[in-house]
Amino acid sequence: MNSDRKTVTMLDVAREAGVALGTVSKVINHQPVGEKYRKKVQDAAQRLGYQYNATGKALRTNRTDMIAVIIPNTVNPYFALLVHYLNLELEKRNNKMLLCFTEYDRSRENEFIEMAQLNRVDGIIALTYNPKLSIPEGIPFVTIDRFFSSSVPCVASDNFGGGVLAAKKLKELGCRKIAMLFTGSPLTSEPSKRKDGFASCSIEMGMPFEVKVVPPDHPIEDYGAFLREHFREGRLEFDGLFVGTDQQAWEVIQILKEMGVRVPEDVQVIGFDGIEMFGNHGYIVSTIVQPVREIAEVCASLVLSDERSRQPSLVCLPVRYAYGGTTRDA
Amino acid sequence: MNSDRKTVTMLDVAREAGVALGTVSKVINHQPVGEKYRKKVQDAAQRLGYQYNATGKALRTNRTDMIAVIIPNTVNPYFALLVHYLNLELEKRNNKMLLCFTEYDRSRENEFIEMAQLNRVDGIIALTYNPKLSIPEGIPFVTIDRFFSSSVPCVASDNFGGGVLAAKKLKELGCRKIAMLFTGSPLTSEPSKRKDGFASCSIEMGMPFEVKVVPPDHPIEDYGAFLREHFREGRLEFDGLFVGTDQQAWEVIQILKEMGVRVPEDVQVIGFDGIEMFGNHGYIVSTIVQPVREIAEVCASLVLSDERSRQPSLVCLPVRYAYGGTTRDA
DNA sequence: TTGTATGCGTTATCAG
DNA sequence: CTGATAACGCATACAA
Numbered sequence: 306m307n308s309d310r311k312t313v314t315m316l317d318v319a320r321e322a323g324v325a326l327g328t329v330s331k332v333i334n335h336q337p338v339g340e341k342y343r344k345k346v347q348d349a350a351q352r353l354g355y356q357y358n359a360t361g362k363a364l365r366t367n368r369t370d371m372i373a374v375i376i377p378n379t380v381n382p383y384f385a386l387l388v389h390y391l392n393l394e395l396e397k398r399n400n401k402m403l404l405c406f407t408e409y410d411r412s413r414e415n416e417f418i419e420m421a422q423l424n425r426v427d428g429i430i431a432l433t434y435n436p437k438l439s440i441p442e443g444i445p446f447v448t449i450d451r452f453f454s455s456s457v458p459c460v461a462s463d464n465f466g467g468g469v470l471a472a473k474k475l476k477e478l479g480c481r482k483i484a485m486l487f488t489g490s491p492l493t494s495e496p497s498k499r500k501d502g503f504a505s506c507s508i509e510m511g512m513p514f515e516v517k518v519v520p521p522d523h524p525i526e527d528y529g530a531f532l533r534e535h536f537r538e539g540r541l542e543f544d545g546l547f548v549g550t551d552q553q554a555w556e557v558i559q560i561l562k563e564m565g566v567r568v569p570e571d572v573q574v575i576g577f578d579g580i581e582m583f584g585n586h587g588y589i590v591s592t593i594v595q596p597v598r599e600i601a602e603v604c605a606s607l608v609l610s611d612e613r614s615r616q617p618s619l620v621c622l623p624v625r626y627a628y629g630g631t632t633r634d635a
Numbered sequence: 636m637n638s639d640r641k642t643v644t645m646l647d648v649a650r651e652a653g654v655a656l657g658t659v660s661k662v663i664n665h666q667p668v669g670e671k672y673r674k675k676v677q678d679a680a681q682r683l684g685y686q687y688n689a690t691g692k693a694l695r696t697n698r699t700d701m702i703a704v705i706i707p708n709t710v711n712p713y714f715a716l717l718v719h720y721l722n723l724e725l726e727k728r729n730n731k732m733l734l735c736f737t738e739y740d741r742s743r744e745n746e747f748i749e750m751a752q753l754n755r756v757d758g759i760i761a762l763t764y765n766p767k768l769s770i771p772e773g774i775p776f777v778t779i780d781r782f783f784s785s786s787v788p789c790v791a792s793d794n795f796g797g798g799v800l801a802a803k804k805l806k807e808l809g810c811r812k813i814a815m816l817f818t819g820s821p822l823t824s825e826p827s828k829r830k831d832g833f834a835s836c837s838i839e840m841g842m843p844f845e846v847k848v849v850p851p852d853h854p855i856e857d858y859g860a861f862l863r864e865h866f867r868e869g870r871l872e873f874d875g876l877f878v879g880t881d882q883q884a885w886e887v888i889q890i891l892k893e894m895g896v897r898v899p900e901d902v903q904v905i906g907f908d909g910i911e912m913f914g915n916h917g918y919i920v921s922t923i924v925q926p927v928r929e930i931a932e933v934c935a936s937l938v939l940s941d942e943r944s945r946q947p948s949l950v951c952l953p954v955r956y957a958y959g960g961t962t963r964d965a
Numbered sequence: 966t967t968g969t970a971t972g973c974g975t976t977a978t979c980a981g
Numbered sequence: 982c983t984g985a986t987a988a989c990g991c992a993t994a995c996a997a
Contacts, residue, residue: 315991316990316991324968325967325968327968330991339966356752357991358694359753360693360697361694363693363973363991364972364974364991365972365990367642379719380715382913389736401733403732403734406722406723420731424690425689583710583712584710645975646974655985656986658983661982661983687975689975691989693975694974694991695975695977695988696975696977697989967997968995969996970994973991975988978986980983
């Protein structure tokens with residue numbers, strides 16, 4: 306019964322097989338080796354129950370085949386979807402994923418970056434909120450939805466175009482006066498362009514509109530207050546609403562219900578993100594859908610790319626509109 | 636401009652500080668060291684921009700402070716919540732989380748276990764579906780909802796008790812004939828006890844009941860067929876339904892709506908899990924709530940425990956009932 | 966092609 | 982309390 310007396314190393318396998326250590330390494334790593342040797346090594350490895358040790362390789366090569374993903378959490382369905390596809394794309398490229406949840410804590414964001422470096426991850430993909438994020442130099446770093454500098458690639462969907470699309474769609478669906486509700490982060494992030502596109506398009510179309518930006522702390526209460534201000538004689542001043550995210554759109558709809566405003570009869574609502582009930586049971590609101598899969602693919606591809614120079618500094622991916630029951634285009 | 640010419644090591648710091656390598660290691664690891672030496676080392680480290688390398692430590696100590704979590708995905712809200720709390724508890728104990736998504740693929744489950752071992756994780760927490768899971772010997776292993784053997788700790792909520800609670804609640808809410816819809820995995824898993832508790836309690840209470848178990852492939856279609864079989868003269872035979880999971884309960888309710896059966900007026904529905912809309916906006920159905928936080932806590936605590944022997948082989952955590960709009964106890 | 970020897974950065978032992 | 986030195990398991994340049 307010699308169980309886990311001592312861990313079996315490549316050297317042990319080499320001795321057992323009657324070959325040299327280097328030969329074993331080559332067999333394990335699928336490098337060209339004489340067929341007889343290959344078999345001898347494989348047999349010996351089998352006999353001894355040899356198990357490869359990735360920490361040795363990591364130390365030697367300074368590569369871990371591991372990418373750190375830094376994200377607020379996975380409870381938010383959009384983040385869950387993003388993580389899902391990121392994992393898929395990383396796995397496809399033979400990389401592991403080290404997941405770090407920040408819970409929107411800015412100091413944690415920096416701590417995780419530090420931790421990831423200590424653990425010698427091969428790269429970092431980050432969706433963060435700290436405007437003063439300390440982005441390391443020597444390691445591939447890709448951000449989602451946050452532009453820091455031209456040397457740090459940022460991947461985002463076409464937020465401006467999404468805002469334009471929402472405004473157009475509301476007009477097309479017969480709206481006469483529309484509003485956008487947006488929660489503004491202090492950091493001018495890519496998502497803030499949603500309101501810019503909305504405003505720009507509304508002006509161009511000659512559509513009466515309003516944009517309400519509220520601070521990130523209590524968005525829903527502030528949205529409620531705004532809506533009540535514009536609610537007179539049992540009627541909402543707007544017949545079309547574009548809300549910054551699907552979740553907020555859903556929350557706004559709850560408020561509207563309480564006010565006795567019907568959706569989509571009295572007011573049509575469009576959100577942003579493309580969240581589906583349970584991931585595949587239809588959109589929870591009419592929405593501008595982010596191309597999550599493509600975003601993940603570009604992130605993985607960029608962070609693992611050898612070409613560190615001459616990388617695009619901002620990648621914008623196209624969005625699309627989808628019906629979700631809160632507009633009148635069934 | 637000497638940027639990343641060469642990575643700074645403890646030896647470099649030792650030389651710069653004029654002390655020995657061992658001393659540097661002790662300072663870094665907060666071991667007792669003369670105050671003067673400590674300062675010298677810290678200054679030198681600062682000056683050189685020294686950065687700790689965890690791969691060296693991993694090789695030397697064979698510990699990575701990393702726990703692998705193996706789970707189908709994070710798109711399912713219940714899994715998302717579980718991962719959320721697992722991460723919290725692991726982080727609290729100074730461990731990193733290596734997340735592996737199986738997408739219910741049984742061979743992948745085993746591959747991830749293999750991968751985790753190669754990477755020398757300190758332990759594995761797994762929620763899997765392969766009855767022939769290859770559980771390694773030399774590494775702490777904790778399962779969720781699946782009992783394999785008394786040497787592999789399993790953490791689950793009190794599924795039997797949850798089934799009892801659901802039956803009791805339905806009776807209490809005035810039901811006269813009830814049914815349980817359950818998706819059975821080929822592996823007799825802990826969750827299957829939900830139906831056992833339901834049946835046992837119904838019998839004891841003298842409540843007419845039925846249990847419908849369908850294979851995991853097309854649960855919803857089969858549920859629909861079952862419901863239509865028991866739908867005669869515009870009326871459902873049951874006035875109370877207990878469904879295996881919240882998601883399935885939600886899907887069943889969609890089917891009932893299409894059939895013209897009103898919830899909760901005509902039939903009351905109770906699910907299982909305790910899924911909330913966006914994690915904190917109220918339960919999506921009336922439900923038996925799993926103590927997710929406690930499950931995560933016990934998992935983390937068990938997998939990191941030194942006492943490998945004399946660990947409980949099955950930990951059952953208490954559930955509770957919560958109203959979610961699909962019963963008549965508003 | 967195969968074999969040998971060295972070093973990756975850290976921890977731990979053991980003698981001062 | 983400090984300092985020199987030997988592993989940990991692997992990859993690779995270089996010699997055969």
